[in-house]
Ligand SMILES: [Zn+2]
């Protein structure tokens with residue numbers, strides 16, 4: 001059983017935007033696998049109102065305490081993340097590939113990501129793909145063009161399953177959008 005590095009109470013496994021993470025009910029902190037953090041950050045599952053509520057209820061500016069990794073118990077490394085008007089200090093254990101986020105930090109990261117062009121492009125693309133559903137001929141032509149693009153690791157549909165949101169932004173998002181807008 002993993003313990004909260006701040007409160008020393010057992011962490012509980014919860015579902016966060018479709019991903020299993022460990023959570024402390026006392027300080028509202030989350031322990032997240034580093035490979036999952038980017039995906040959660042880019043996920044569109046939680047409405048902004050929920051994220052804002054989560055951030056304002058759970059985020060506390062507190063003195064920076066050094067904490068130990070809940071898995072290997074070595075001191076975690078502070079990683080500053082600059083957001084507009086505020087700097088978050090995430091705690092990283094490289095050896096375990098785990099990252100600790102204090103209460104509200106996960107919500108703040110997602111809210112920040114939603115202000116980026118990459119996020120808006122992704123939402124725009126999803127919207128346009130949904131509109132294509134009623135036009136099978138155009139949809140087939142679009143899928144045909146997308147499949148010919150370089151660096152496409154798979155069919156476009158794969159980009160829309162929730163845990164592949166990251167793939168979409170890294171691939172030729174702008175090119176895909178241009179194809180759709182013809
Ligand atoms: Zn705690």
Ligand SMILES: [Zn+2]
Pocket residue numbers: 069070071072073074093094095096097098
């Ligand atoms: Zn560790």
